Amino acid sequence: MNIVVCYKIVPDEQDALVQPDRTLSFDRAALKIGDYDLNAVEAGAVLAEQTGATLTCLTAGGDAVEDSKIKKAILARGPQANVAVKDASLTEAGSTKTAQVLAAAVKTLDDVELVLCGEGSADRYSQQVGVQLGELLQWPVINAVTAIQLDGSQARVERTVDNVVETLEVPLPAVISVAADMNVPRIPSMKDILGAGKKPSNIVDFAAIGYTDAPEAVEVVSTLAPEQRERACTILEGSDDETVAKFVAMIREQL
C-alpha cells in the first residue's frame, strides 16, 4: 500500500516586500513547504508507521521543486520518496489545474490507496485542490478531517464541521484533506535531515504523466497589498506611573 501526501512549495509571505505600487516582491523570499501541508505530511507519516505502508510525497511546481533544501525538509518528515511535476506554468496554476496535474501524477504511481492533502495552500488557501483531486480521480473525497484510522479497505475518519464531529467510513482508495489542528507536525532531527538527502526524488514533466496543458479559466488581474489604514502608532515605553496613566487615558478616551 502506498500513501501519497501532496504539498506545495511557496515563497514565505513574511519575506514579501510591498512595493510602492502595492505589488509584492518575493525576490528575497525564502521558499517553504505550505504550512497546512505539514499537517498532511505528519498524518501520512503516522499512518505509514502504523500500517507499514510506503509514504510518497508529491508536489507540482516550477523551478522551486528542485530546491535541495526543501527536498530534504520534506523527506526528513517521513516520506520515503519524493515525486515532483515540474513546469514553469505550475508556479501560478489555479486549483483546478493543480488538481488535474496531481491526479495525472497519482495515476502513474503504483498501489495508491490514500492521498492526503492539507487544509489549503499557504499562498492561495482556496481549499479546493484536495476536493477536486478526489473528484477527478473519481475516488471518495472528504475534507476537514481531524482523525484518521486505516482499517483494511477503508479509512475511519473524524471530521469536524462547525460544532459537529462526524464519524465517517471512507472506502479506499480515497482523497482526504486534513484540518490544520489535526496534529502538531514533527520537527525533523539532524539525523532525519541527513538521511533525507539519500532518499530518491523523481522530477517529471507533463509528458511523463500524460498531462496535456490547457489554458485556465481564471485570469489574474492584479495581486496587491491591501491599503493600510492610517494609524497614529504612538509608542510608549516605560512602566512608570506617568507613562501608564497616559496609556490608560488614551484607551479610556475610546471606551
Place this chain on the structure above:
Amino acid sequence: MADILLFADTPSAYEELACAARALGGNPVALYAGPRSGAEQITGYGANVLYFGEIPAGAIPEDAAVAYAEAIKRAGAPLVLSRASKRDALMAGRIGIRCDMPVLNDVSAVSVDGDTVQVEHMVFGGAAKRTELVGGGAIVILAAGTFPPEEVTAVGDITDQPEKVEAGPVKLVGTEEKQEETVDLSSAQYVICVGRGIGSAENVEKAKQIAHKLGGEVACTRPIAEGEGWLARSRYLGVSGATVKPQVYIGIGVSGQVQHTVGMDDSAFVVSINKDKNAPLMKHCDVGIVMDADTALDVLGTL
C-alpha cells in the same frame, strides 16, 4: 434577468446568497435538499427553490453535490453562489469538476459585467488581495458578510426536481456535538486579544475577565487556540479564523503576523501591548506600549 444559482448547507445561509444574487442583478434560484420546511424557509428569502427531496439516512449533506451538478448543467452552467464553509467548499469542488466550472473561494467582492465575473480574494495569508476575472460560468464562494441582508417582500416557489439525493461512498456512522463553545465575535465592540506573549492559561483567564468587565470579548491568535488550547477555536482571529471590527482592539503579546491582522484590520482603534518594541503590530496600532503581559493585565484591570 438571468438566473443565479445558489447552494448552501443550511436553509438560513440562503438569505445572504439570495440578497447577493439580487444585488448582482440576477434572479436567485436555490438548489436545496433537506426537509421540505427548509425549502419553504428559503422561498421566504425571495428565491425560487429547485427541490431535490430529503437527504437519505447514512448520507452526508454533501452527497447532494451530484444532483446539484445535474441541475447546474441543465441551467447552462451559469454563475453559482455559495458561502464559505467546509461543507460548501467540498460541494463546490465536486460540482466544479463535474460541471467544468472554476471555483473561486473566500470571495470578498464580486461584480458581474455581461458574461464576465470579477472577484477579489485574499492570497499569501492576507498579505495581498488578488483580483481575478472569469468569462462564463463560475462557482463563487462568498466570505460571510460580503452582501448585507435586506428586506424581502417577494416569495419564491418550489419546483420538485427529477434527481434525488443518493448516499455516496462515504458513510456517515455517527455525529457528536462538540463540547467546545462557539462564539460569534463579529459584533463585539471591545476585543482583548491574546497572543503567545500572554504566557499562561491564568493570564488568559485574567484577560477574559477584563474583556467581560468592559462588555467585550476575549479573542486570540491561532496558536493559543490550536497549539495551547487555552481558548476555543471560534475565538481565534485571522485568515482561517474569525474577523472582528470592534471600536477598540487591545492586543496583548500579539506579534501581528499578517495571517492574524487580516482578522482585525477593520478595528476602529488598535492598542498593542508587547515586550518587543519591534513587533509588527507596533507599526499598525493607534497606541502601543512596550510592556510584559503580567504588568499589562494589572494596568488593564484598572480600566
